[in-house]
Amino acid sequence: MIRLIAKEDIQRVNELYFALFKLTAQTEPYYHKPTYQNEDFLKSIIDQQNGFVGYVYEKNDLVAGFVIAQLQTSPPYECFKQLNSVYLMDIVVDEHYRGQGIGAKLIDKIKDWSFRNDVDYLELSVLAKNKKAYQLYLREGFVPYNMSMRSKLK
Template structure:
């Protein structure tokens, strides 16, 4: 039990959680997202990267949640004040294990990860309609900074 950094042998379990994540995302925004799987090469590249990690939460031998975190920089545009920050690419907890504080623990560990690297802030995206995730992020201190809007033709 507890949080560790993923290694290569964890890829298939992480891929299984991605299938669950994408299935749930498809229910929230079915016009734009369909159930699917994550490319294992993508998962592997984040495990091997110097600027990324996948934090995993285990109960016994089973991975029941993960958080993918990446070190990022603001774009090199004159109008942007340069910042180094942590981007949370994905966070998923197995639906059978929700409500136990695992997402909170993963976010707290991600904050430790970012602070060790002297990053300035953390950001993430959340689908409109994913009220459970949005509630968690707000409880953890995340605030709206940008909104993506879409106009259907």
């Protein structure tokens, strides 16, 4: 079952966030550290502030995954068409539940929400080393659009 994130989900969502942040810290230790998500941020998602929305996927009375997204509009630059977009901020599935289509179902839920909110396109970022997530996004209709590059100075 997929439903909106609620206050009673904060602890479990934060456990999943810690697992995500731990993995990203192992993958990119220069930039990331293992930590929990800020609870005020999670509460703002529950309250759907600043265009945010969040859904959880429940299986056997356990939150097995979640997705957080934000409704955005194009920046006011003359070269950009004024379009509405949804930025898929985070999608996390408990490692014990991966490979069951939960990530795809959470993305579909965001797509449904986006259609209801007159959104023109979805966007997300994925770490270059996160090959499994990259493959999921390709299967779900995402295509590479922009590339972010970094140069360490310290």
